[in-house]
Every structure is written in structure tokens, then in C-alpha cells.
Amino acid sequence: MPNDGVPSGVGKTMLAQNLGMLALQRGYTVRFTTLSAALADLLKQESLPALERRIRKYTSPSLLIPPRAGPAVWA
Known part of the structure; x- marks a missing residue:
């Protein structure tokens, strides 16, 4: 189990992708990285200009x- 307390294989990435697709369909811009x-x-x-x-x-x-x-990511 990852450090965030959520077991692997329950569809977290798929849920994130589906939320992103729904946002795109509603006209929002999305970046998944x-x-x-x-x-x-x-x-x-x-x-500095390139970084900005x-x-x-x-x-x-x-x-x-x-x-x-x-x-686990933000800690």
C-alpha cells in the first residue's frame, strides 16, 4: 500500500484521467503530468525568461x- 493510505489498483489514475476528459469536454484546459x-x-x-x-x-x-x-507527494 502506498504511503498515502490508498491501495494500488483501485483506479486512482483512471479516475483522474476521466475527470480530465470531462473537464475537456466542458471546455476547460487540462494538463496531466x-x-x-x-x-x-x-x-x-x-x-529566467525560459523558466517563466x-x-x-x-x-x-x-x-x-x-x-x-x-x-506522500506533497510531504
């Missing part, structure tokens, strides 16, 4: 869905 992928993407930017543009990539969608966004 892992925290590690987002951080790696931000860290490879070579200038890339940060907007993650902050501009109406809904940002990081898989496993429980206490």
Missing part, C-alpha cells in the same frame, strides 16, 4: 492533474 516530469522540465530551462514561460505551461490550464497527489 507527474510531479517529477514537471520538475525535470522546469530544471532544464537555461534562462515554462512555468506558465503548468499554471495556465484550468486543471492540473498530478497522479498520486496525496500526502
Whole structure:
């Protein structure tokens, strides 16, 4: 069982994907990414303007869905 207290295999990722699809169908913008992928993407930017543009990539969608966004990720 993961550190967030929710057992694996119960459909957390599928639920997140379905919520994202529903949001898209209703006209919202959605980004689905892992925290590690987002951080790696931000860290490879070579200038402050490039970093600021890339940060907007993650902050501009109406809904940002990081898989496993429980206490284990945010701790």
C-alpha cells in the first residue's frame, strides 16, 4: 500500500484521467503530468525568461492533474 493510505489498483489514475476528459469536454484546459516530469522540465530551462514561460505551461490550464497527489507527494 502506498504511503498515502490508498491501495494500488483501485483506479486512482483512471479516475483522474476521466475527470480530465470531462473537464475537456466542458471546455476547460487540462494538463496531466507527474510531479517529477514537471520538475525535470522546469530544471532544464537555461534562462529566467525560459523558466517563466515554462512555468506558465503548468499554471495556465484550468486543471492540473498530478497522479498520486496525496500526502506522500506533497510531504
